Each structure stands twice: as C-alpha cells, then as structure tokens.
Amino acid sequence: MSKVKAKYTSRSGSFFAEERQKLISSLEVPLLESVLTYLPHHQLTTEAEDDTWEIVAINLNNQQFIRTMEESDKEKHLEELPTLNGLFVKEIYNDLYQKFISNLPFWASQPGQPPYQVDDETLKRKFDSKANFLLFELYRLRGLGAETLAKISREKYEEQQRKAFSDKRRKRRSFNVTEGQYIAIEDVDGQRTNGEKGEEEDADDEVFSKKKSLEVHRAESLEKQLEVLKKELVKQKKRHEQIVRENASLLELNHELVLQLKDAELGSRRPPLGT
Numbered sequence: 001m002s003k004v005k006a007k008y009t010s011r012s013g014s015f016f017a018e019e020r021q022k023l024i025s026s027l028e029v030p031l032l033e034s035v036l037t038y039l040p041h042h043q044l045t046t047e048a049e050d051d052t053w054e055i056v057a058i059n060l061n062n063q064q065f066i067r068t069m070e071e072s073d074k075e076k077h078l079e080e081l082p083t084l085n086g087l088f089v090k091e092i093y094n095d096l097y098q099k100f101i102s103n104l105p106f107w108a109s110q111p112g113q114p115p116y117q118v119d120d121e122t123l124k125r126k127f128d129s130k131a132n133f134l135l136f137e138l139y140r141l142r143g144l145g146a147e148t149l150a151k152i153s154r155e156k157y158e159e160q161q162r163k164a165f166s167d168k169r170r171k172r173r174s175f176n177v178t179e180g181q182y183i184a185i186e187d188v189d190g191q192r193t194n195g196e197k198g199e200e201e202d203a204d205d206e207v208f209s210k211k212k213s214l215e216v217h218r219a220e221s222l223e224k225q226l227e228v229l230k231k232e233l234v235k236q237k238k239r240h241e242q243i244v245r246e247n248a249s250l251l252e253l254n255h256e257l258v259l260q261l262k263d264a265e266l267g268s269r270r271p272p273l274g275t
Helices: 003-038 046-069 074-080 086-102 120-124 130-140 144-170 199-269
Strands: 172-176 181-186 192-194
Touching (some): 003 046, 003 086, 046 086, 046 199, 086 199, 120 130
Antiparallel strands (some): 181 192
C-alpha cells in the first residue's frame, strides 16, 4: 500500500471509529436504563440471556427510530440509522461496565490514617452523570443472579425435605414374621391399610426413580449441548454479518476519500487562471 493510500485508510478507519463512538455515546444512557430494567446478564439460562439482550436491542432501535422521526431532516438520518442486535449492545454494555468498575475507589486513605472501605453514599457523591448512577446501581446488583439461584434452590430443597419428612411420619409399618416383609401400614390416625408396599419395595422404587431421573438428565444434557451449539452458530452468523456491514461501510468511506484525493490532486495540477 502506498503512503497516500495508507494515510487515507488510516483517516477512514479513524473516522469510522469516531462514528462508532458517537453511536455508543448516544446509546449509553438508554442502554443502561434498558439493562437495569430487564437485567439480561442475570438470567439463569444462556438462552434467556441471549433473548433478553435481543429485547434490549429492539427497544433501543425503537427509541432511535422515534427520536429520528422527530428531526427535521429525518429522511437522511433514517437511511443512516443502524440496526442494533443483542450481541452488539451486550458488547457495549460490558465495555461501559468494565471501565466503570475499574475506576471505582473501593478503598481510600488519608495522610497518617489507615485505608478504609468507601461506602456507597461516598461513592455516589463522586458521580457526575446519569450513566454513572445507572452503572453504580447495576454494580450493586452484581450478585443478584447467584442470590436468586440460591434462593430458588433453597426453596426447592426445603419443599423436598418437607414432603419426605411428612411421608415418613404419615406411614407406620408392621412386620409380618410369616411373610418376612412389611405388608401392613397404619397412618397417623390409626387407619390400617393393606396391600401397601413394604420398605424394601419403597427402597427399590427410590433407586428406580433415581436411575430414571439420571437417564432423563443425561438425555436433557445432550439436548442442551445441541441447543448450545445451534445458538453458537447463530451468534457466529450474526457476528459475521455485523463485521461484513462494518467492512462495507469502511470500504465505501475509503472510496469516497480516494475520490476526494483525486479531485484534490487534479485541482492542484490545473494552471492558475490567466496564465
């Protein structure tokens, strides 16, 4: 590549980066508001997270469209309006969040005093933008996904244990010496019921149930792996399409700059008027 081409390619790349930064700046607050509303990064499954990021992207596209329609030269801007997707807005959010937490002063100190942990109210006083306040609230919710999962697991475990404990208290078995097995059961009210399963049969049923549950989990695991692979293919396709669009924009910009360069060179070669 010649020096001239390299120079203008560098300019076009710089211009593209500037346009991208302008887009990110315009999306910053609406994006953070949508993330705080839908919490896509705290969804319990990958599929739910991906779908929620797409919802965030759709909301941002709608906001951009409405804002553009209110402008006087909306026809021109509508043609230039980018269509966002979940992967793109997720990438923007992650960059904003990582930059924010890297600048948080978790610890502070004064001359002659040991360092102390900075409390939330002290941190808030350092913020000077709505974006920072939104990011701080998202930071405070950083453990929400794990806390929610732990709460759900605890409730499920407690329900299982209550059921098992209730079943054991409800049933009383009598051992028949002649038959050599448990054949009679009484409930807590003293009502005798025959034909119920003995403890050995209950144990066998429990083992069978566990094995069946294991088989189900194995089958579901394979299905989930296939689903993850399909989702990954879709992600790669979307990412590829995004890169193709960005490259097309960059090539178009390069072409325009080359034409401008040629016009400038031709203009410099023209003899002055009157010579």
